[in-house]
Amino acid sequence: MKLFFREQMPLLLIYVMQLFLILLVYWLDGYRNMAVSVYAAVLSLCLLTGYLIYRYIRNKGFYQRLEKTLTSIDELVNEPQGAGSPLTEGLQQLLKNQYSQYKKDLHTYKHRLEDHIQFINQWVHQMKTPISVIHLMIQEEDDPRFKAIADEIDRLKKGLEMVLYIARLETFERDFYVETLYLESIVRSVTSNQKRLFIRKRIFPSIQIDVHSTIVSDEKWLSFVITQLITNAIRYTVEENRKVYFREYSRGKNRILEIQDEGVGIPSSDILRVFDPYFTGENGRNFQESTGMGLYLAKQICEKLGHQIEIESKVNHGTTVRIIF
Known part of the structure; x- marks a missing residue:
């Protein structure tokens, strides 16, 4: 009216x-x-x-x-x-035509996005093959140069994995399987896969998790999240002979996986933005390998899995990240 x-x-x-x-x-x-x-x-x-x-x-x-x-x-x-009047009928027809064109454009962009994601997936898998071959060729060599090559190959593999998971995140609902998992087994498997990184930085994992403790999650996506947290923990630990602690405990009805490092910590001015994409903060200027995507992806995946993630840190004392199941 x-x-x-x-x-x-x-x-x-x-x-x-x-x-x-x-x-x-x-x-x-x-x-x-x-x-x-x-x-x-x-x-x-x-x-x-x-x-x-x-x-x-x-x-x-x-x-x-x-x-x-x-x-x-x-x-x-x-x-x-x-x-209605000719004006209202004409406007209604115009809206219908525009809506029809909008749906056509949206459908076209959706197919382009799916094709792009499929191309990225295929490209990443194709790149993995020569990297695996190079790794097999040099793994028995003792020359320090080959060890350096192996370290760079590990970085390449992590980069490709990140690209692959970023692409798959858009179609997450098609690519996850929820099941009951043994948390200790998952953590031990991930730390074993990252043993070269631990050895290179002379940092040791300390797993304090009950072997019978179970959670409900997707093994592949959860392993990727833990890998990102381990990579960050090791990257920002500059002193040798330090540890990364993995603990598990209950908080009410929830199970908590806590990952604590003894690294440089995160400044209080950056802590509220660490889950933003591409944010590297003050530490990113001191550590050139920072991408600003690890914690962002971890948070996005945890939310899609129905988990929560929280972080606390103190400069020069380390950082603690908790995944709440």
């Missing part, structure tokens, strides 16, 4: 001005019969009122739809409408 009166306000103003001018002209011409003038004004007002009522009834549904808050864009074109 408010929208209708706002639209008709110019008409009402013009009507009042026109009525005043006509009465003024008659007054200046010497016509002094006020009763007839008022009667004519009342008749004119009745005609205007009838016209406005007719317009409102005919376009009532249209005005109600414009004032209604939409919960879905489909409501804009799918709600039934009665007969």
